[in-house]
Amino acid sequence: MVSQALNGKAFEYAFLLSMKRELDKITNVTIISSKQLETAKEAYDTYPSKEDLDRAANAGIKVIYKLEPNLHHGSSPLSLTIQEDAKGREGDVRDIVAIRGENYWEVGISCKHNHGAVKHSRLSGTIDIGKAWFGYNSSEEYFKEVKQLFDELEVLRSEGWKWRDIEDKVDRYYVPVLNAFMDELKRLDNLYPDEIPNRLISYLLGKNDFYKAIAKTKQGNTTIQGFNIYGSLNKISSDGKKPQLKTPKVKLPSRFYDISFKPKSKTTILIACDEGWTISCRIHSAATKVEKSLKLDVQLVGVPPSIHQHTESWT
Incomplete structure (x- = not known):
């Protein structure tokens, strides 16, 4: 521990x-x-x-x-x-x-x-974040985007690589995984209007x-x-x-105002919602050796004044 x-x-x-x-x-x-x-x-x-x-x-x-x-x-x-x-x-x-x-x-x-921190969740090529977080299945597009990235990581893991030895790990893995995650949030929000922000806070809290x-x-x-x-x-x-x-x-919120990278960061995204909620998600490895998943450190950086x-x- x-x-x-x-x-x-x-x-x-x-x-x-x-x-x-x-x-x-x-x-x-x-x-x-x-x-x-x-x-x-x-x-x-x-x-x-x-x-x-x-x-x-x-x-x-x-x-x-x-x-x-x-x-x-x-x-x-x-x-x-x-x-x-x-x-x-x-x-x-x-x-x-x-x-x-x-x-x-x-x-x-x-x-x-x-x-x-309110939650420590993982992203991988097999974890269905839509189902786990919101009760709705993730899209084929999301799995297509992330699977190839985590398949590469699985190869590196089997070869015994350590994260510190991957010079371009942020641009090569962190940024595209976060982009796929943000795209999926927007995709699900379009499919299920007014529900995803609410379910996101319920999942976290x-x-x-x-x-x-x-x-x-x-x-x-x-x-x-x-x-x-x-x-x-x-x-x-x-x-x-x-x-x-x-x-x-x-x-609880019902609308996303903005989902984007935190200014000057390639490892943290901010999810701004109505009713005063803002969520920060920082991606990191949480291990010395390469694993076939990445961790999200999720925090509430903005809460309703009530x-x-x-x-x-x-x-």
């Missing part, structure tokens, strides 16, 4: 501990044992500066408590769990989930350590509402974002307690 992933796991555990410490004062809290909990604890125990993680988690919890009164108000026990990574591949991006049996209430948090907690160690603060797409966040508690802060329901965003300092 790479260090970024380990740091993310460590932050998950710190956040879980912080939630339990605070909630133990006022309600009955149980942490559900699991293999993923052990993995997160191991990452936390080996993290060089646990105090920073704890401060980052405490700052985030302060904000979420003001948004979710059901965390500290309710008669039934509260359970905390760390979800397995497979949940993300199934469309649930939440790392930590708090659950009350009362009214079947739950809330999830996605924990990020010094980055805000998953099938559940959640809060994203981003710990920024250099800045010494934690940012909380509320992705209340389906309207399940920020509810009044069962005993009538109202949230201290509001996170309104967010509108999304609740609060940055809490902990320095």
Whole structure:
């Protein structure tokens, strides 16, 4: 597991501990044992500066408590769990989930350590991005464009090539793959008007509402974002307690305004949509040796102004 992933796991555990410490004062809290909990604890125990993680988690919890009164108000026990990574591949991006049996209430948090990526997806000559991302099959034109490129990479992979030894890898592979990807987005958008932008955000953010907690160690603060797409966040508690802060329901986009390369970049494209959404997709190899696929680091670089965003300092 790479260090970024380990740091993310460590932050998950710190956040879980912080939630339990605070909630133990006022309600009955149980942490559900699991293999993923052990993995997160191991990452936390080996993290060089646990105090920073704890401060980052405490700052985030302060904000979420003001948004979710059901965390500290309710008669039934509260359970905390760390979800397995497979949940993300199934469309649930939440790392930590708090659950009350009362009214079947739950809330999830996605924990990020010094980055805000929403998805890591792969492109290849066989992956049907249309089906995987939007529920519609990719076109023959798309597969025709990318297959020859990834067939070449498969040959290089079998010969033991390393990415650093391919001098023109960006122009030879990255740029044409991204061009084919952009063309396919536009193609699908023409075939299914008003649907693809909506489904793109749903694919990236998953099938559940959640809060994203981003710990920024250099800045010494934690940012909380509320992705209340389906309207399940920020509810009044069962005993009538109202949230201290509001996170309104967010509108999904229906139109692409622009899909093009980021200025002065050959490895990143920007997808601008209505309702304030802008997505960045950076293509990279993510490995030393050549593989028969390429990775997309996908981030939300623009979000609707209605999304609740609060940055809490902990320095």
